[in-house]
Amino acid sequence: MDRNLGINLVRVTEAAALGAAKHFGKGDKNLADQAAVDRMRTMFDSIDISGVVVIGEGELDEAPMLYIGEEIGMRRDGSLEVDIAVDPVDGTSCVAKGLPGSISVVAMGPRGTLLNAPDMYMDKIAVGPKGRGLVQLDLPVKENVKRLAQVLGKSIEDITVTTIDRERSLGVITECRSMGCRVRLFDSGDIEAAIATCFEDTGIDLMMCIGGAPEGVISAAAIKCLGGDFQGRLMPYTEEESARCYTMGLDVEKLLTIDDLASGNEVYFAATGISDGSLLKGVKFYGESARTQSVVMRSATGTIRFIDAVHRLEKKPGYAK
Ligand code: VTB
Ligand code: MG
Ligand code: MG
DSSP states (O other): OOOHHHHHHHHHHHHHHHHHHTTTTTSSSHHHHHHHHHHHHHHHHHSSSEEEEESSSSTTTTOOSSOTTTTEOOOOOOOEEEEEEEEEEEOOOHHHHHHHEEEEEEEETTTTBBBBSSEEEEEEEEEEEGGTTTTTSSSSHHHHHHHHHHTTTGGGGGGGEEEEESSHHHHHHHHHHTOOOEEEEEESSSHHHHHHTOOOOGOOOOOEEEEEEEHHHHHHHHHHHTOOOEEEEEEEOOOOHHOOOOOOOHOOTSHHHHHHHOSSSSOOEEESSSSSOSSSSEEEEOSSSEEEEEEEEETTTOEEEEEEEEEEESSSSTTOO
């Protein structure tokens, strides 16, 4: 695949983040999401790919844009055939509430490489490169923490586990605290939380949570580029959800490895911060300009680029308002 494609993907997440950030702290997550979707969809037209959305805003009848199955990109003869997974805003409630941790994300791989995950819950675990092969979704929480502490050369009290602030996380929270390890809760945005485990300076060692399955696929794509590990298992809650998995040919009992979620070694990932997070700074508006911080990665080479950009808003139609 063209190595420049990854860098071009940043334009897409930057555009979406600039749109969503206008709604930071204003209490309306739908407006933030809509702005991000509009900007992202438009920017995709300038990328030389023949893309199909496999993870998107939902089915055609519930999402007018970036819906599953939508064909996006320049789509000229010879454009690369790719799967696209998008989350224009992961952490919409963080944007609405003015909280940290929201990002705009895109993952891309050759056609057929990204799992077409249904919109339901997934039980997930994410860890950085040193914990790969040691930490497993099916091991008890305490065993995972012990193994990780040992390989990281840290005491258990210095291990930081991150999980979503929901009642369903109580088990993880209680187990971790009873061992004396640190628990960092987040309001939403588990992609950011998962990726953070792969960067030592975030101080986050392990992520365990039940969150969205689509977010699981995007996290797996990112973590593949970063050399960490990710595992998940679909968690249908209703008969309808179970039936959906069955129709899609998905085994709900199966432990989904990072390769099941994002296969091959030609995965691209780009993210831009909307609100400040553990890895990326959020959008700052300076009047005539705005600043964004993004990360772009490619699994084939494992290069991780952080891109700081200043955007001249008056030169971008529709951005100044
Ligand atoms: C999580 C969170 C996402 O959905 O995946 C969550 O990380 C699912 O849990 O940012 P809830 O139904 O309890 O919110 C999001 O909040 C939205 O995509
Ligand atoms: Mg979203
Ligand atoms: Mg999301």
